Amino acid sequence: MPLPSKFLSSGTALVAATLSLSLLVAGCSSGGDATPASPDAVGAASDEVTVPVTAATTEIVDAGAEPRELVQYRLPQGTRQDARLVTTATVSQQIDEQPPQDFSTPQMTMPLAALVTQGVTDATPATTVDLTLGELTTPDAATDELLAPAQGSHAGFTMDRSGAITALRLRPDPETDNKARSMIEQAFYQAVYRTVAFPGQPIGVGAVWKIRQQVMSAVALDQVTTATLVARDGDRLTVDVQVEQTPKSPVFELPSGAGTLNVDSYSLRGAGTVVVDMASPLPIDGSVSVEGTQSYSDPAGAMQLRQTTGESVQWAG
Numbered sequence: 001m002p003l004p005s006k007f008l009s010s011g012t013a014l015v016a017a018t019l020s021l022s023l024l025v026a027g028c029s030s031g032g033d034a035t036p037a038s039p040d041a042v043g044a045a046s047d048e049v050t051v052p053v054t055a056a057t058t059e060i061v062d063a064g065a066e067p068r069e070l071v072q073y074r075l076p077q078g079t080r081q082d083a084r085l086v087t088t089a090t091v092s093q094q095i096d097e098q099p100p101q102d103f104s105t106p107q108m109t110m111p112l113a114a115l116v117t118q119g120v121t122d123a124t125p126a127t128t129v130d131l132t133l134g135e136l137t138t139p140d141a142a143t144d145e146l147l148a149p150a151q152g153s154h155a156g157f158t159m160d161r162s163g164a165i166t167a168l169r170l171r172p173d174p175e176t177d178n179k180a181r182s183m184i185e186q187a188f189y190q191a192v193y194r195t196v197a198f199p200g201q202p203i204g205v206g207a208v209w210k211i212r213q214q215v216m217s218a219v220a221l222d223q224v225t226t227a228t229l230v231a232r233d234g235d236r237l238t239v240d241v242q243v244e245q246t247p248k249s250p251v252f253e254l255p256s257g258a259g260t261l262n263v264d265s266y267s268l269r270g271a272g273t274v275v276v277d278m279a280s281p282l283p284i285d286g287s288v289s290v291e292g293t294q295s296y297s298d299p300a301g302a303m304q305l306r307q308t309t310g311e312s313v314q315w316a317g
Contacts (some may be wrong), residue, residue: 033131048154048171056213058199064207064229071198071237072161075127075281079116082260083282084109086287086314087187094306106138108147114281120161129281130156136184143183149175150184155194161197163276164197164211168235194288194313196227196239205232219263220248235278237268243290244269252296261296261305268292283315 090104111134118128132154136147153176156169168188172181199209211225223245231238245268254262270290277284291310297303 005198005262020073045048047174048169051168051170053165053168054214054216055166056162056195056197056211058162058197059210059212060199060201060203061208061210061226062206063201064204066204068202068204068207070200070202071278073127073159073163073278073281074120074161075116075279077116077119079114079119079279079281081114081280081282082317083112083114083280084316085112085187085191085282086110086312086316087175088310088312089186089190090308092308098305105186106140106143108183108187109137110184110187112282117156117176126158126160126166127281128156128158130154133184136180138254143180144181145292146177147183149173149177153184155184155188157279159195162200163195165192165195168192190311190313193223194239194241194243194272194274196225196276196283203229205229209215214248215245221268222243222248230273236275236284237278238273238275238286240271240273241288242269242271243288245290245292260299262299264295264297264304266292266294268294270311272313284317285315287312287314289313 019299028172030317039097057223086107086109088105088107090102092100092102092104094100113132113134115130115132116127117130118124118126120127133150133152135151137144138147150173153173154169155169157165158167158169170188172184176184193213193215197211199207208227209227211227213223213225215221215223223243225244226238226242229237230240245266247263250263252263253254254260268290270288272288273286274283274288275285289310289312291308294307294309296305296307
């Protein structure tokens with residue numbers, strides 16, 4: 001069925017946003033799978049939503065050199081950390097022979113104050129972390145004005161002992177503009193799916209393992225991250241990662257019942273390094289960048305959509 005004309009005009013921005021990681025906005029607004037926030041959460045509010053994150057599984061390829069140890073997070077309640085998250089997201093899109101359109105967002109720097117509100121115990125094998133946002137900045141003054149009300153907003157996440165994030169909590173300030181909310185949500189979404197989960201068996205320097213996870217977006221994606229432990233100094237671990245995504249389905253369902261697109265080709269891969277401290281809930285250093293190209297077509301052959309996408313996540317203390 002040919003795509004409706006509204007898709008071929010103003011709707012193109014929606015498609016670009018959907019195919020990029022800003023799909024999290026729709027997931028938050030539905031609230032269907034939301035779960036209550038931890039009663040220990042700092043400043044818990046009724047408008048907070050919890051977004052489930054698909055489970056990550058690990059598989060050891062090489063256990064590495066001796067000595068080998070089980071790598072697990074056991075953060076006590078009250079642990080604090082200051083970190084800085086810097087994200088970029090680029091989307092360039094072209095429909096047929098129309099001029100390319102740019103739906104990218106500017107690089108955003110997000111200071112974060114993390115507080116562990118629930119530590120791991122034998123009865124509760126999960127860590128709950130509350131995040132307070134500092135002053136968000138970009139290279140664009142107008143965007144900075146939109147982001148200003150978000151300062152002091154809260155977010156948070158729950159992670160298991162492996163470091164895998166199992167739920168993401170979002171609680172933006174009510175005065176925050178929708179565009180600003182989308183940028184913040186996208187930044188957290190990118191960070192969540194670049195998290196390193198450690199295997200459930202002892203590993204040493206040189207260990208290689210695969211982290212498998214389904215990324216929930218408009219096109220369901222299988223993500224495989226190959227991690228290599230390149231250095232360890234006490235609780236400080238340096239991990240190189242290689243990321244690759246492949247679509248689970250050859251068909252993309254457009255939002256609001258607007259039709260379908262065939263997934264003609266899909267490529268997204270990248271690499272980077274993440275440095276973690278097992279005494280801190282957030283990475284302390286490192287960056288991961290991915291980029292790719294995608295091609296979609298109307299089943300009736302009336303339209304072709306091509307995209308070039310890229311994302312980067314950087315951490316600093």
